[in-house]
Amino acid sequence: MKNAAKKIYIALIVLFLYAPIGTLMVLSFNASKTRAKWGGFSIQWYIALFENEEILRALFNTLVIALVSSLVATVIGTIACIAMTGMKRQAKSILMGITNIPMLNADIVTGVSLMLLYISLGIRFGMGTILLSHITFNIPYVILSVMPRMKQLNPSTFEAALDLGSSHLNAFFKVVFPDLLPGILSGFLMAFTMSLDDFIITHFTKGVGVDTLSTKIYTEIKKGIKPEMYALSSLIFVTVLTLLVLINLSPDKKEKK
Amino acid sequence: MNKELIQLVDISKSFDGQMVLDELNLSIHENEFVTLLGPSGCGKTTTLRILGGFANPDTGRVVFDGQDITRIPPNKRQLNTVFQKYALFTHMTIAENIAFGLKIKKKSKSYIDDKIRYALKLVNLEGYENRMPDSLSGGQQQRIAIARAIVNEPKVLLLDEPLGALDLKLRQEMQYELIRMKNELGITFVYVTHDQEEALTMSDTIVVMNQGYIQQIGSPESIYNEPENAFVADFIGDSNIIHATMIQDEVVEILGTRFACVDTGFGENKPVDAVIRPEDVILVEPDAGIIKGVVTHLIFKGVHYEMEVTANGYEWLVHSTTLFPVGKEVGIQVDPFNIQIMNKPESEDEEAVAIDI
Amino acid sequence: MTSKKNWLSVPYLFWSGLFIIVPLGMVVYYGLTDRTGAFTLDNITAIASAGHAKALRLSLLLSLVSTVICFLLAYPLAMILAQVQVKRHNFIILIFILPMWMNFLLRTLAWQTLLEKNGVINHVLSFLHLPTLKIINTPAAIILGMVYNFLPFMILPLYNALAKIDGNVINAAHDLGAGHIHTFFRIILPLSIPGIISGITMVFIPALTTFVISSLLGGGKLLLIGDVIDLEFTKTSNWHLGSGLSMVLMIFILINMVLSAIFDKDGEGSML
Numbered sequence: 001m002k003n004a005a006k007k008i009y010i011a012l013i014v015l016f017l018y019a020p021i022g023t024l025m026v027l028s029f030n031a032s033k034t035r036a037k038w039g040g041f042s043i044q045w046y047i048a049l050f051e052n053e054e055i056l057r058a059l060f061n062t063l064v065i066a067l068v069s070s071l072v073a074t075v076i077g078t079i080a081c082i083a084m085t086g087m088k089r090q091a092k093s094i095l096m097g098i099t100n101i102p103m104l105n106a107d108i109v110t111g112v113s114l115m116l117l118y119i120s121l122g123i124r125f126g127m128g129t130i131l132l133s134h135i136t137f138n139i140p141y142v143i144l145s146v147m148p149r150m151k152q153l154n155p156s157t158f159e160a161a162l163d164l165g166s167s168h169l170n171a172f173f174k175v176v177f178p179d180l181l182p183g184i185l186s187g188f189l190m191a192f193t194m195s196l197d198d199f200i201i202t203h204f205t206k207g208v209g210v211d212t213l214s215t216k217i218y219t220e221i222k223k224g225i226k227p228e229m230y231a232l233s234s235l236i237f238v239t240v241l242t243l244l245v246l247i248n249l250s251p252d253k254k255e256k257k
Numbered sequence: 258m259n260k261e262l263i264q265l266v267d268i269s270k271s272f273d274g275q276m277v278l279d280e281l282n283l284s285i286h287e288n289e290f291v292t293l294l295g296p297s298g299c300g301k302t303t304t305l306r307i308l309g310g311f312a313n314p315d316t317g318r319v320v321f322d323g324q325d326i327t328r329i330p331p332n333k334r335q336l337n338t339v340f341q342k343y344a345l346f347t348h349m350t351i352a353e354n355i356a357f358g359l360k361i362k363k364k365s366k367s368y369i370d371d372k373i374r375y376a377l378k379l380v381n382l383e384g385y386e387n388r389m390p391d392s393l394s395g396g397q398q399q400r401i402a403i404a405r406a407i408v409n410e411p412k413v414l415l416l417d418e419p420l421g422a423l424d425l426k427l428r429q430e431m432q433y434e435l436i437r438m439k440n441e442l443g444i445t446f447v448y449v450t451h452d453q454e455e456a457l458t459m460s461d462t463i464v465v466m467n468q469g470y471i472q473q474i475g476s477p478e479s480i481y482n483e484p485e486n487a488f489v490a491d492f493i494g495d496s497n498i499i500h501a502t503m504i505q506d507e508v509v510e511i512l513g514t515r516f517a518c519v520d521t522g523f524g525e526n527k528p529v530d531a532v533i534r535p536e537d538v539i540l541v542e543p544d545a546g547i548i549k550g551v552v553t554h555l556i557f558k559g560v561h562y563e564m565e566v567t568a569n570g571y572e573w574l575v576h577s578t579t580l581f582p583v584g585k586e587v588g589i590q591v592d593p594f595n596i597q598i599m600n601k602p603e604s605e606d607e608e609a610v611a612i613d614i
Numbered sequence: 615m616t617s618k619k620n621w622l623s624v625p626y627l628f629w630s631g632l633f634i635i636v637p638l639g640m641v642v643y644y645g646l647t648d649r650t651g652a653f654t655l656d657n658i659t660a661i662a663s664a665g666h667a668k669a670l671r672l673s674l675l676l677s678l679v680s681t682v683i684c685f686l687l688a689y690p691l692a693m694i695l696a697q698v699q700v701k702r703h704n705f706i707i708l709i710f711i712l713p714m715w716m717n718f719l720l721r722t723l724a725w726q727t728l729l730e731k732n733g734v735i736n737h738v739l740s741f742l743h744l745p746t747l748k749i750i751n752t753p754a755a756i757i758l759g760m761v762y763n764f765l766p767f768m769i770l771p772l773y774n775a776l777a778k779i780d781g782n783v784i785n786a787a788h789d790l791g792a793g794h795i796h797t798f799f800r801i802i803l804p805l806s807i808p809g810i811i812s813g814i815t816m817v818f819i820p821a822l823t824t825f826v827i828s829s830l831l832g833g834g835k836l837l838l839i840g841d842v843i844d845l846e847f848t849k850t851s852n853w854h855l856g857s858g859l860s861m862v863l864m865i866f867i868l869i870n871m872v873l874s875a876i877f878d879k880d881g882e883g884s885m886l
Contacts, residue, residue, distance in 0.1 A: 006694045013691050014709065017765065020724030021716045023734065027727070035727045076625050083623035095623075097875075098630045101638075104815060104871050106823035108840050109860050112847055113637030116644055116857070136633040139626070190711075197714045199826065204847065217719045221830070225723065233720050240715045248705060311785050331788040338789045344782035348804045357800075358790030409790060 021237060028230035035225075045231040052228050058216040059232060061127065062196060065212060069134035070142075070191035076135070077142025078184055081150050082176075099144070102137045110137060111204030118205065125207030133205040134195045141194060142187035149183030259287035262412065262445055263308065268317035270303055277303045278314070279469045285413075285447060290439055292448045292456040295466035296492070301449045302417060304466075308447060309338045309415050322412070332361075337406035338415040342422060343398045345390040351377075351401055352386040358409040376404035379438060396427045403438070413445040420455065432458050453493050457481060465489050486599055490532040495574055497538065501531040501598075509598060512569035514548045516591060520598040530599045535576040537595035540566070546588015552581045641864075644857035657858020666842060666859065673839040676753060677821035680760035684768040684817045685810070687761070692772035692809075693802075696779070706773065710766035722759050722830045729755060729831075751833030759827040760817075767816035775809025776802070811877040815870045823863055839863065 028046070032039025049055060080099075084092050102110055114133045123129060153176065161171035199214035206215055217229060263285040270278040278300045285291050293301035306312040307319060310331035319327045326334060337358070346354050352373050359369045377383050380400035390398055399419055406414055416435075420428045436459055439446050450456055456463050457477040465472040465480060465488075473485045484490035487498050501511045506521040511531050523529055543549050550568025564575045568589055581587050648654045660666055695706050713721065728734050729750040736746040749755045779802065787797040825840030839859065846856030 009690065010694060013687065013765075013769075016762065017710070017713050019728060020721045020762070021713060023724040023727055024716065024720055027724075076629060079622050080626035083620075083626065086620070087623065095626075095630070098634055100871070101634050104819065104874070105867055106819050106840075106863055108823045108825060108843055109641065109863060109867070110637075112843065112853075112856060112860055113641045114633065115847065116640040116853065117633070117637040119853075120640060132633065136629070139629065193711065193714055197718050199718055203844075213717055214719060217717060217723075218826070221719070221723070225720075229720065233716050237716045241712065244708060244712070248708070309785075309789060311788075331785070332791045332793055336789075338786065340782040340786055342780065342782065344780055344786040346783060346786075346801060346805075348807075357787070357792070361791040361796065405786075405790065 024230050025234045025237075027227065028234045030227065030230075033227060045227040046235075049228040049231045049235075052226070054211075055213075055216065055226070055228055055232060058211045058213050061130075061210065062212040062214070065127070065130055065134055066192050066195040069131055069138050069195050070188050072131075072135045073138035073191050074142050074184060074188045077139045077187060078146055078180065080139070081143055081146045081180075084147075085150055096143075096147075099140045103140045103144070107137075107198075107200035108204075111201040114201065115204040125205065126210050129205045129207065130202055130210070130212070133201050134198065137198070137201060138191035138195055141190040142184070145187035145190060146180060146183040149180050153179055259289065261285070262287045262289075262322060263447075264318075264320040265304070265307070266318045266320060268304070268307060268314045268319070270300075270307065270312065270314050277469050278307075280317070281469070281471060283464060283471065283474075285445060287412075288443055288445055290436070290446045290448065290459055290461045292450060292460040292463050293466060294450060294453060294456040294463055294492075295472075296451055298468075299466040300469040301451075301466050305338075305415050305417055305447065305449045308413075309336060310334050311338075335411055336413045336415055337409050337411040338417065339399075339402045339406050339419045341417045341419070343390075343402040345398055345401060345405070347390050349390075350386065351382075351388050351390065351393075354390065354401060355405045355408055357405065362409075372408045376408045379407070379441065380404045381434075395422055396431065399423065399431065400434075403435075407438070407442060407444075411444065413447060414442075416446060416448045418450055419448075420450075420452075428455070435459060457493070465492065467492075483597060484532060484599070487530050487532070490530075490597070490599070495535050495576075497531075497533045497535065497571075497573055499531045499533070499571060500601075501529050503527045503529045503598060507593070509596065511596075512548065512571050514569065516547060516596060517593040518596040518598060519593050520596075523598060523600070528601050530601055532597040532599060533573075533591055533595060535563070535574040536561070537591060538566075538573055538575045538577075539590040539592070540564070540575060540577055540579065540581055541588045541590055543586045543588045546590050548589050550587055550589055552583050552585050552587060555580070555583050638864075641857045641860050644854050645861040646858075648854055657855050658861055660855055660858055661862045665837075666839070669837045669839045669842045670862070672753070672836065673822050676757055676760065676838070677818055680757050680764065680821045681768075681814055681818045683757065683761050684765050685813065688765060688768040688772050688813065692769055692776050695769075695773050696776035703777070707770060710769050713766070718763065719826060719830070722763065722827055725755070725759060725762065725831060726750065729758075750831065751835070753832065753836060755831040756828050756836065756838075759831040760821045760824065763824075763827065764817040764820055767820070768813040771809040771812040771816060772806065773809075775806040775812075779805050807877055811874050815874050819867055819870060822866060 027035060029041050029043065030039055031042035031044065080095075084095060087095070111133075114129075114136065118125060118129050118132075157175050157179070158171055161175040162168070166174065197214075199218065202212050202215055203218065206212070211219070213229075213232070217225065220226060220229065261284050263283075265281055265283040268278055268281040269276070277298075281300070281304065283304075293304055295301050303312060307314050310326075310329060314327065317327075318325050321335070346357065349357070355373045355376055356369045359372060364372075373386060374383075377385060380403055382397060382400050382404070385393070385397070385401075390401065393401065399422075402419070403414075403416075419435075420431050423431060432455060435446070435448075448456075448459065457480075460477055462474065463477055463480045464474050467488050473480060473489045475483075480489065481493055484493060484496075490496045490498055499511055501509050503520075503523040503525070504510050504515065505525050506523075507518055509516050509518045509520075509529070509531055516531075518531075540546075548568050550566040550573065552564050553567050553572070554563075554565040556563045558576075561576045561578050562580050564577065564581060566573045566575055566581075566587060566589065573589060645657050646653055646655070648656065661670060698706065726733075729747065730736070731746075731748070731750070733750075739746050749758070783805070784797060784801060787801045792800065823840045825838060825844045828834075828836055828838045828841055839862075843856050843859050843863075846852045846859065
């Protein structure tokens with residue numbers, strides 16, 4: 001009885017979180033152009049999507065920015081974590097404090113502060129400024145997921161590799177890196193997700209004529225969202241869901257065997 | 258023996274369809290130090306959790322002082338537990354930790370203060386009232402966990418592998434401390450461990466468990482000297498467990514050679530297991546022994562030498578204060594009193610038969 | 615390794631200096647100057663003007679209510695989830711991060727469809743013969759949007775903090791005679807404070823400073839402080855005023871950072 005209540009509660013929260021997503025998926029198959037009424041089942045928006053160059057362009061921009069910014073952030077963040085292990089306690093806590101700023105600060109403040117920076121430095125707004133901004137807010141996610149792994153690391157394994165005749169670089173990639181890898185991967189995924197979902201910071205740091213999916217949707221809100229957008233979002237969501245389910249199921253199978 | 262305080266009657270428990278305890282019966286007496294001993298997964302911790310009220314048995318009853326407490330929640334039981342890894346409240350001071358149970362019972366401030374002082378004195382940590390648990394060493398946290406439990410004056414103290422996280426020296430120290438505390442408090446201790454040495458050192462009674470069944474109940478001496486089956490013999494200390502044939506009363510054939518023994522009543526030409534402790538194997542000159550063998554391994558262990566002697570195709574484990582170098586031919590002798598004969602289990606089930614007392 | 619580590623910190627030091635510290639300095643500089651570059655406090659005192667003060671008050675009210683609702687919804691959920699086996703840990707986190715893969719604006723927009731007078735929810739309600747909802751374009755809809763968007767940021771830190779509590783600590787409280795209520799208030803709640811603080815921060819700050827949710831669900835008539843700042847930067851191009859108002863927001867953020875530094879020293883209530 002008590003367990004049933006718990007399950008119902010979880011189900012209600014999950015329903016609350018996923019109801020809008022379900023709605024969007026249903027809308028993507030709506031033959032009618034307005035959200036207000038159901039015009040019958042149709043896959044026309046999925047076909048139209050692949051002919052809508054503006055949306056495809058925005059998708060391309062979004063993916064490039066998410067991929068490049070999370071990759072760069074992963075490299076800088078991981079190196080920063082390694083550097084911090086050799087630092088004095090105080091220097092380390094100051095740097096961790098700075099790392100926390102973009103996490104705790106409001107996106108709008110981060111956005112306008114970066115905008116003011118680019119203006120003062122005379123950097124032209126465009127893909128470049130979006131990329132720089134995304135790298136900046138992505139690095140903390142990488143650091144915060146690599147750092148715990150770093151703390152668990154046994155320093156002796158690195159020394160053991162050196163003792164066995166390995167060079168510093170080789171010892172790092174053969175011994176330390178594999179131990180950090182789960183943290184690095186989850187940091188990368190987190191950064192990628194955050195970059196993909198970001199609207200506010202991109203809104204302030206993008207140039208005229210350059211759009212990501214978020215900013216494209218924002219400008220479309222006033223004129224009415226093109227149903228192709230629902231189709232695209234549904235496709236992205238289902239793709240990610242499938243990938244994650246596959247990744248999550250695979251270790252279970254191994255255990256059972 | 259003192260009067261019975263706790264009875265576990267026909268207790269069964271399974272998790273996810275897996276039987277953890279199978280119709281377990283056990284009596285615990287007043288002022289007794291009982292140790293539940295066995296490998297991990299043998300059901301010892303589950304038994305303790307059922308006693309503490311943290312797990313409900315599927316069937317069976319827990320009787321405490323003549324009263325059925327099977328369905329009574331832990332906060333209404335007159336037992337207290339010392340948990341694995343201590344489970345101290347890290348957000349409270351040592352004094353607040355110890356006072357926790359007493360405050361719930363609405364004891365007066367002066368009573369609580371007295372109790373805290375008394376308990377800290379008992380566990381040799383006077384003056385630690387205002388420290389936080391995190392600032393204490395593992396051994397000190399362990400003592401606080403004990404202090405927190407005993408201030409409630411439980412009739413029974415349940416201890417779940419309390420020394421598991423401590424290093425060897427501290428562990429030995431705490432073993433003596435626990436015996437002292439038990440004698441000082443005059444209450445029953447039910448102690449769970451997988452460490453046979455710990456069990457032999459501290460207990461009045463040892464309950465050896467495996468796969469949800471009680472294998473043997475007895476004093477440390479009887480468990481060590483007269484194991485009732487191969488599992489107990491193997492689990493308690495090192496043993497030579499050798500397939501043998503009982504030729505007739507007081508004669509057993511081990512590895513093709515007849516040995517005199519003191520056991521009777523096994524029948525004639527019956528396959529049995531013979532258990533011989535390594536310290537009971539006597540090495541002599543080759544011709545003076547009952548069988549001959551060659552020393553194949555030798556390790557110095559401090560108090561004695563540990564040797565392996567291959568004789569009649571079996572590797573005998575031998576503890577001896579006399580050194581016999583590797584490669585030397587030796588004779589093996591065993592005092593008839595030191596050969597323990599056990600029936601061979603006919604099936605897994607019989608090996609694990611429940612023993613009532 | 616140590617001697618060579620020093621130069622490893624250079625890229626990040628450079629990056630965080632240029633893209634975190636300097637930009638915040640720029641906000642302060644713009645906030646404290648006027649168009650001629652002269653020092654002024656006008657941009658900050660502008661928060662007291664009727665329109666701005668009203669926007670800030672509304673923002674504070676809505677974000678406080680949203681934070682409280684998120685906390686009340688998330689705490690029981692996190693407690694239930696914390697009892698689930700550790701093996702499922704990643705799966706649980708995934709469930710609450712996954713919605714972020716559907717665009718934030720579209721997700722919020724979908725609530726329009728759900729909440730509209732002839733929307734899905736009202737269809738269901740009238741089918742069940744229940745009174746219909748009329749909350750679209752009201753502050754209630756904005757609160758719903760905030761709760762919806764930021765709830766995962768409350769659930770995850772609470773779940774992480776609660777999952778870390780050793781089950782035996784709770785057993786110990788029961789063992790010492792505490793009932794369920796006593797155990798909750800004396801043991802579970804105090805031990806989850808790092809998660810609570812982190813959850814509150816992760817919900818309150820974004821909710822206080824959001825500017826799209828209000829225009830999507832509030833019908834565009836209700837201005838939040840985030841909307842005002844957005845307008846100053848993107849429409850009227852008064853960066854000085856926008857920066858001054860941002861500095862006011864930063865005061866709230868600073869208070870929050872100090873609080874979380876005090877209560878969550880080891881980063882125990884982190885999201886990941």
